[in-house]
Amino acid sequence: MWALLWKDVLLEWRTKERLSSLFVLAFLMLLIFVFALSPEQTRRPDIGAAMLWITLVFAGMLSLQRGFLLEQERGCLSGVLLTPIDPSAVFLAKFLGNALFLLMVEAFVTPITLLLLGITWTPMLLLLPVVELLGIIGFSALGTLFSAIAVRTRAREVLLPIMLLPLLIPLLIAAVQLTSALLAGEAWPDVWLRVLLAFDVIFVVTGWFIFRHVVQE
Amino acid sequence: MKKLAPFVDHLLPWLTCIAMLAALSMIFLYVPNEQQQGLPQRIFYFHLPIALNTYLGFFIVAGASASYLWQGERFSDLLAQAAAELGMVFCTLVILTGALWARPIWGVWWTWDPRLTMVVILWTIYAAYLLLRMFAGDTEQTARYAAVLGIVGVLEIPILHVATRLWRGIHPKVDTMAPEMMWTLLVSMGAFLLLFCWLLWLRVRNLSQREEIAILRRTVFLSSEPEGIA
Numbered sequence: 141m142w143a144l145l146w147k148d149v150l151l152e153w154r155t156k157e158r159l160s161s162l163f164v165l166a167f168l169m170l171l172i173f174v175f176a177l178s179p180e181q182t183r184r185p186d187i188g189a190a191m192l193w194i195t196l197v198f199a200g201m202l203s204l205q206r207g208f209l210l211e212q213e214r215g216c217l218s219g220v221l222l223t224p225i226d227p228s229a230v231f232l233a234k235f236l237g238n239a240l241f242l243l244m245v246e247a248f249v250t251p252i253t254l255l256l257l258g259i260t261w262t263p264m265l266l267l268l269p270v271v272e273l274l275g276i277i278g279f280s281a282l283g284t285l286f287s288a289i290a291v292r293t294r295a296r297e298v299l300l301p302i303m304l305l306p307l308l309i310p311l312l313i314a315a316v317q318l319t320s321a322l323l324a325g326e327a328w329p330d331v332w333l334r335v336l337l338a339f340d341v342i343f344v345v346t347g348w349f350i351f352r353h354v355v356q357e
Numbered sequence: 358m359k360k361l362a363p364f365v366d367h368l369l370p371w372l373t374c375i376a377m378l379a380a381l382s383m384i385f386l387y388v389p390n391e392q393q394q395g396l397p398q399r400i401f402y403f404h405l406p407i408a409l410n411t412y413l414g415f416f417i418v419a420g421a422s423a424s425y426l427w428q429g430e431r432f433s434d435l436l437a438q439a440a441a442e443l444g445m446v447f448c449t450l451v452i453l454t455g456a457l458w459a460r461p462i463w464g465v466w467w468t469w470d471p472r473l474t475m476v477v478i479l480w481t482i483y484a485a486y487l488l489l490r491m492f493a494g495d496t497e498q499t500a501r502y503a504a505v506l507g508i509v510g511v512l513e514i515p516i517l518h519v520a521t522r523l524w525r526g527i528h529p530k531v532d533t534m535a536p537e538m539m540w541t542l543l544v545s546m547g548a549f550l551l552l553f554c555w556l557l558w559l560r561v562r563n564l565s566q567r568e569e570i571a572i573l574r575r576t577v578f579l580s581s582e583p584e585g586i587a
Contacts (some may be wrong), residue, residue: 293492293499309478310513
């Protein structure tokens with residue numbers, strides 16, 4: 141499993157294709173938001189939370205598509221699955237890899253968003269990476285599962301968001317609520333954190349159990 | 358399934374017809390007007406049973422999907438597909454009947470109440486499920502992919518329920534009901550449940566016959582091929 145994860149990271153390190161394109165894309169999305177919204181709106185914490193998460197979701201979707209496409213093009217995944225590795229381990233490796241890429245994108249997007257929004261620094265903001273990490277875990281779990289499905293169908297570019305977006309709605313509601321509270325410097329809405337945690341646990345476990353049925357030939 | 362066929366074929370349509378007629382006459386002739394909402398409230402006797410069918414469809418999809426993944430029976434896959442199609446129809450109807458009721462009562466066609474939000478999200482999940490089946494072709498792999506989506510979809514229900522509820526809420530709660538209303542509701546629920554079963558039965562049979570035809574065609578084709586070449 142670690143070897144698989146290492147392979148993905150190494151591949152990216154050598155080419156830097158995925159991350160560099162994701163960085164530029166995320167930056168462009170933030171710019172588009174700034175142009176689409178009025179100046180007063182871009183200073184509101186709730187809009188900031190929306191910008192952050194919409195950027196992350198769409199960047200994440202593209203990242204997922206690249207990830208499994210690479211495997212599919214050369215038939216690598218079938219090769220990996222021919223070896224006597226548990227498919228669940230493949231899931232975990234892919235899931236961690238996807239989460240890692242998204243974390244890097246997030247590490248790049250968050251400071252820029254905070255700057256654009258002119259958010260004043262509060263110690264509460266230290267919790268923002270925690271929320272982002274939890275959101276990314278849930279996103280990557282479902283994303284890994286469904287990108288493995290979408291990549292083997294026709295119209296995969298359309299099908300991935302169509303399958304993934306409705307399933308991500310509870311995650312998004314919770315993450316946006318938490319983020320906008322943090323950005324506004326308000327009290328921490330505890331329930332949403334529990335919703336987010338529950339989502340992560342349910343879908344990481346589901347993905348781990350069900351992935352073998354997806355990749356089975 | 359084969360043994361049950363003649364029985365279900367003859368009985369179910371009649372039962373559904375009778376129950377539906379009874380429900381209709383009760384809704385329009387028997388049950389009294391609700392005090393505050395008046396006439397528009399009668400759509401509730403359609404709305405609630407349809408909503409229950411939407412959820413029923415979801416759970417049948419999930420159950421059949423799970424059984425397909427673990428046992429690999431073709432029938433489960435057909436059942437899941439038929440239930441998803443029906444669920445989609447009832448989900449659309451629930452949104453439409455809800456909108457018709459909301460317009461005179463709430464003054465708007467649509468609002469972001471938790472149950473409305475939930476139903477519209479379920480609609481998108483059903484849509485994704487059917488599109489996946491459409492795009493992935495008619496293979497054994499597709500059946501497995503659809504089953505995965507069916508299972509993940511039903512796991513979303515509890516968490517969506519909590520999330521949409523915490524988000525906002527104005528849906529009317531039914532506290533007390535006159536006995537006439539209760540009976541009307543029950544009969545209507547029964548009628549819609551029968552309708553669901555009947556349609557599900559027709560669709561599953563239709564799908565399995567389609568598959569039989571495909572298999573027959575293949576065998577005929579294969580057996581006639583050598584002569585064709587000669």
